[in-house]
Amino acid sequence: MPSISRRAVITPASPIRKLVPFADAATKQGVKIYHLNIGQPDIKSPPKFLKAIRSYPKSVVAYENSLGNPKLRLGLASYYHGVGIPADPENIIVTTGGSEAILFAILATCDPGDELLVFEPTYANYLGFAAMAAVSLRAITTRAETGFHLPRPDVIKRHITSNTKAIIINNPNNPTGTLYTPSELAMVNNLAIKHELFVISDETYREFAYERTLPKSLLTYGKTPRHVILVDSFSKRYSLCGARLGCLVTYNQKILESVTKFAQARLASPSVEQYAAVEALKTQTSYFAKVNREYKKRRNVLIRALQKIPGVFVQKPEGAFYCVARLPVKNAEAFAKWLLTDFRDRGETVMLAPADGFYLSKNHGKDEVRIAYVLNSRALARSVEIIKKALAIYRKKNTTKHS
Ligand SMILES: Cc1ncc(COP(=O)(O)O)c(C=O)c1O
CATH class of the missing domain: 3.40.640.10 (Type I PLP-dependent aspartate aminotransferase-like (Major domain))
Structure with missing residues (x-):
């Protein structure tokens, strides 16, 4: 059997989609997932x-x-x-x-x-x-x-x-x-x-x-x-x-x-x-103004709520519709996976994108996640509530395990 190219081997899989199988399994169990992991806007096309x-x-x-x-x-x-x-x-x-x-x-x-x-x-x-x-x-x-x-x-x-x-x-x-x-x-x-x-x-x-x-x-x-x-x-x-x-x-x-x-x-x-x-291309500038107002509102809701969670560090981003937040966990990927496999709050959970896949340097971003604020403000507020509850349980669980 001939071997495949080196380029094929070294091309990384998308870090955004890495946890998809776990999300699919949760959805099959009837769990509602708030997708903060992917930059697919919910805004209507023109x-x-x-x-x-x-x-x-x-x-x-x-x-x-x-x-x-x-x-x-x-x-x-x-x-x-x-x-x-x-x-x-x-x-x-x-x-x-x-x-x-x-x-x-x-x-x-x-x-x-x-x-x-x-x-x-x-x-x-x-x-x-x-x-x-x-x-x-x-x-x-x-x-x-x-x-x-x-x-x-x-x-x-x-x-x-x-x-x-x-x-x-x-x-x-x-x-x-x-x-x-x-x-x-x-x-x-x-x-x-x-x-x-x-x-x-x-x-x-x-x-x-x-x-x-x-x-x-x-x-x-x-x-x-x-x-x-x-x-x-x-x-x-x-x-x-x-x-x-x-x-x-x-x-x-x-x-x-x-x-x-x-x-x-x-x-x-x-x-x-x-x-x-x-x-x-004929879309009026008022469309962008409206969309921007909506995203700005979402950003403010998200960042304010995140900044209130003990141990979370995030600064207010000025553009796009993403932020990178540091969480009080050693391994944000393990936490993001656990959110999908184990954690439910009233039958709901959140999907995050572990940030280490956005770094080339080894061991960078291990405690960070990327959050896309492409959901409406209510859904964002609920998502952060879930993250807050989940962090409290996850940290307790891991402290007990290691003590
Ligand atoms: C920074 C950046 N560049 C390029 C793209 C690619 O966009 P397109 O959907 O047009 O291929 C994206 C999509 O998310 C992006 O975030």
Whole structure:
């Protein structure tokens, strides 16, 4: 029997889905689970998008243009102009989700064996994409105490080697919810310029910023910067996770030519969804304002309640819809598993994402969980009540066991 590739072996499974078999078993027993483990928003997709999907006029669902539906690229250019990013349709390539844009950006900038800098805790799928591309991720740790903000430039600089080709940064951040300041972004940009690195800027959560106006895009540092590749997604912005649409935006002609070849090799992104996404782009800004108010309310409910639990440490995140909380347990994964296998409060429990899977460094995040606040405020308040009760019992149980 031939052996499978090393890349297949080293590609990690999603840490978010690791506990799914235990959740499935609990559901089969009739237990109600509050899912705080996954970033699937419950916000309704834009009615204009749904209407367009339902009235798709063509009789053949044909391949779309490899670079994307021309009307969609035009619409995206107008969206970017609206958020202060002067990108033209020629700078934009539509992808099958932001996920494909990330993979294309890594493939276009890094050869096998090259290094890609990443801040940890990180969006876990970067690990998978880097493994697929045979690229080494080098992690720069950010810490709960400093709200997961970026370390000083000399700390970042220490991680740059002769093999470093690019740095990937996600703002607002999944999993931490951190919104980097304009000066932090400028610092990263200056380091990238000085050390001749590409910046892959993942701005999937651009609109989800609760304390300030829209975060500054790295594509707006300097006039048409050629070292920056913006990767973006329709999934969260328009609550269209299943439409599988995203895009890559850059002023770098060579990157555009390379990604065009990748895009041609995979033929096209979904035609019907692109057709309807033209309509999604017409969504009024009042939609985002309403969605933001809702998420801000949820965040406040969640964080206030979490901060009241003895031994829990969490800072108020400023963006996206996640936070990383430190729990008073040694092993957050064991606790999260126990919640699913053993703990019930009035027939209900909670599913959390253990945070160690969001770190590359060994033994980091062992006592942390990522929480996505994609449930309504009542469900969030109930979830935290369950976590509080569960922690009290779990800690007692484990202290007794060890005494
Ligand atoms: C930071 C970040 N980047 C990219 C993506 C990928 O999004 P898409 O659904 O468009 O592939 C996600 C999805 O959760 C994300 O959180």
